[in-house]
Amino acid sequence: MAQRYFGSAVKRSEDLRLTTGNGRYTDDIGAREAVKPYEAAYVRSPHAHARITDIDIDDALDVEGVVAIYTWEDLEGPAGEPLPVLIPHPSLHAPRTGYALAKDEVNFVGEAIVMVVALDRYIAEDAANRIRVDYEFLPPVVGVTRSREAAATVHEDIDDNVAAHLVQENGDVDAGFAKAKHTLELDLTIERSASIPMEGKAVHAKWDDDDKSLRVYSSTQTSTSVRAAIAAKLQLPLTKVEVIAPDVGGGFGVKIVHPWPEEITVPMAAMKLSHPVKWTEDRREHFIASSHEREQQHKIKVGFDDDGRINALDVVFWHDNGAYTPYGVICPIVTSTQLLGPYKPENYRVEFYSVYTNTCIVTPYRGAGRPQGVFAMERTMDRIADYLGKDRTEVRQANFIQPDEFPFDQGLMFQDGRPLIYDSGEYPKQLESLKKQIGWDGIDALREDARSRGRLLGAGIACYVEGTGPGPYEGAHVNVLNDGTVEVAIGLTTQGQGHETAFAQIAADTLGVPFEKVRVTAGDTRRFGYAVGTFASRAAVMSGSAVHLAAVQARDKALRVVSDLLEVSAEDLEIVDGNVQVKGDPSSGITLAHAAVLSNPLRYAFDEAAKEATQFAKPGDPDKPPIADDSEPGIEGTDYYSPPRSTFASGMHAALVEIDPLTCDIQIVKYAVNHDCGELINPMIVEGQVQGGLAQGIGGALYEIMEYDESGQLLNASFMDFLLPYVTEIPMESRGELTLEHQVTPSPLNPLGIKGAGEAGVIPVAALIASAVEDAVGFRITEMPLNPSKLFDLMRAHDAGEIEDTKAGAQRLAATKGQL
DSSP states (O other): OOOSSTTSOOOOTTHHHHHTTOOOBGGGTTTTSSSOOEEEEEEEOSSSSEEEEEEEOHHHHTSTTEEEEEOGGGOOGGGGSOOOOSSOOTTOOSOOOOOSSOOSEEOSTTOEEEEEEESSHHHHHHHHHHOEEEEEEOOOOOSHHHHHHTSSOSSTTOTTOEEEEEEEEESOHHHHHHHOSEEEEEEEEEOOBOOOOSSOOEEEEEEETTTTEEEEEEOOSOHHHHHHHHHHHTTOOGGGEEEEOOBOSOOTTGGGSOOOHHHHHHHHHHHHHTSOEEEEOOHHHHHHHSOBBOOEEEEEEEEEOTTOOEEEEEEEEEEEOTTOOTTTTHHHHHHHHHTTTTBOOSSEEEEEEEEOOSSSOBOOOTTTTHHHHHHHHHHHHHHHHHHHTOOHHHHHHHHBOOGGGOSEEEEEEOTTSSEEEEOOOOHHHHHHHHHHHHTGGGHHHHHHHHHHTTOEEEEEEEEEEEEEOOOSOEEEEEEEOTTSOEEEEESSOOSSSOHHHHHHHHHHHHHTOOGGGEEEEESBTTTOOOOOOSOTTOHIIIIIHHHHHHHHHHHHHHHHHHHHHHTSOGGGEEEETTEEEETTEEEEEEEHHHHHHHTSOBSSOSSHHHHTTBTTSSOOOTTSOSSOTTOOSSEEEEEEEOOSSOEEEEEEEEEEEEEOTTTOOEEEEEEEEEEEOBSOSOHHHHHHHHHHHHHHHHHHHHTOOOOBOTTSOBTTOSTTTSOOOOGGGSOOGGGTOEEEEEOOOOOTTSTTOBOOOTTTTTTTHHHHHHHHHHHHHOBOOOEEOOOHHHHHHHHHHHHTTOSOBOHHHHHHHHHTTTOO
16 A cells, blocks of 8 residues: 555644534534424433332423423333343343333433423423422442442442453462562552543434334444344344434443433334434533543552562452442453553462442543553552662563563453454663663652752653453445546544544545545444444554455455556556556556546436446447446445454553642643554654543543542542643643654554544553652552542551551652652
């Protein structure tokens, strides 16, 4: 493939539309139509755990403008059954899912009980407020600790609150500990957070009563799977359901879950009422009734030698999966396997328990279990280094997988059901580059400068490996139109990643056409019906490879068409700037548009170009059919890419933080990223992905936490109380605070040599900030996130002798006699 666009920082073609108010989101659908959609609102449980004893809708029926009210009793057939467990797993021995509308019992604040449909949302909300639900209260289980105690249960028939339990081991951990000269134990905790996209969930449904077909618009990360779920739940033929993801204002994992209750009840109402129905999630609904992630408790034991080389690593952790398990145990599986990072402990055993709580469900959020695993591993690496009195980078180098050891089999099963085999990487070189970026060897001088200004300075480092591009497949269709325009259709959805640009770059290079001639459509089941979805940093690997393969088919077809016309071998032809020509002779061929016309023999001519394809335009071979037996009309190609296993990107981050010891304000003064996602389709897009992930990672490390009280009430379900970082809190290249470098180790598993990049920026940040803050304050940091209030409490606890000093911290304290 001639690389004219691949690897170039082509400006994103979708940005003008999105940044000038011309995006088209689900809430915009139907706004300009004569028939306005009805709008829905939901009565949601105000209690974390209760039985429903009665629902009284009489007062709501008196509200003028109410069209219909639905409860669980109105859900027919499969729609009234529990929502599916999307990813069954042998370890998930006690799966539970909710209903589209609650039946008998509610298990978290925000669970939908009643749906109200009215002429507009205001009326629907007013009517919903008049509906009275009576409850019999049950004891709520909030947090991992109370779930483990099992004094109360979330689901009556699961007496230990455990949904899943899994053990994986590579090697002999007990023998490794017997061999180890040193051992340490750590207890670590990460609290709950959430993705908070700009646009919440939204659904718009329109039923055609004449041909019994349903069109649904949804702000989703997987339109094809939503389509299949709706067809199954509402008992419709798949061919009668269309699902379209228009512009989507962010996903970050929360929108890969499907079907959401609203994706069943809104289409159901549209069918029952023979009228369009829409629902757009408000911000409080998103906080309490979408999904969260991150909360885990880890107990770690590690054995190692004098060089810090790990002989045995034994990890047990508990994962909070909330009230239900619709997405299975993907997050804890990812934690348990990606915890290993770029390292090769001689023996590794990991055990997890996924437990129920009476809180919002937990599903993947950008990083999807990796931040917790990296936090566990990198805290362990720092602890080993401190114990041995070694530089933190030295201990990491002692445990790295070496470049000549790839492919490297970690001996575990990954989230895609395939072996955890790393495809490529060069970790020692990556770390050396990172040290230069951050100025690692000059940190002591910076520390003294900060001390002279009354501040504490600390340096942190964190490494990770990210499994990307899991299967099973993605596909693409490439079609050359008669005017030379190239249409590319892919099945997965886009939420701002730059797919229209990146996939156009691939198609343009493969076909040999100008970038401006390529149009990309995503997430529309009318255009492409078979796909899996956008998650796990898989779009570039999966759909990018599929676009390339489909474009190869179209290119080969074009060469065959022109080969017959010019009576030359297809091998002697090339496509350059949309012209199919003899290699090295631009004057010898025809345009790709012309070839598209000729590829479709016609009986009727609709324009001047079409005349050349009609039966009397030129003599044909009377012994051959107009279309060969092994061919078909048009210049187009459809292909699918299905990988043998995931690709594995890697990255290393370092940071310098300064802390005000009086206010405990934490400022990131310098940040360095060294990232490897194989070949880069568009470096500008990759850098944007990394920086966006970094912003979310900093939010999760320093500000964002979902605070539940003991009764299961979310205490900070608004932007008044849930803190998001501003641009002032995020390191910026323009201010000289951020450096970003790329290392390229191509993947051998796909035709483009690429790996995923979508989650890279967020994964190591919590571990990194913990490392830097611990280095600054000189005592153990074992919990995240770490906002100023939390750090203030930790400092007071340290002053009271309740928190252990690090060895390095104790030495610095002694050297300065306790003074700043």
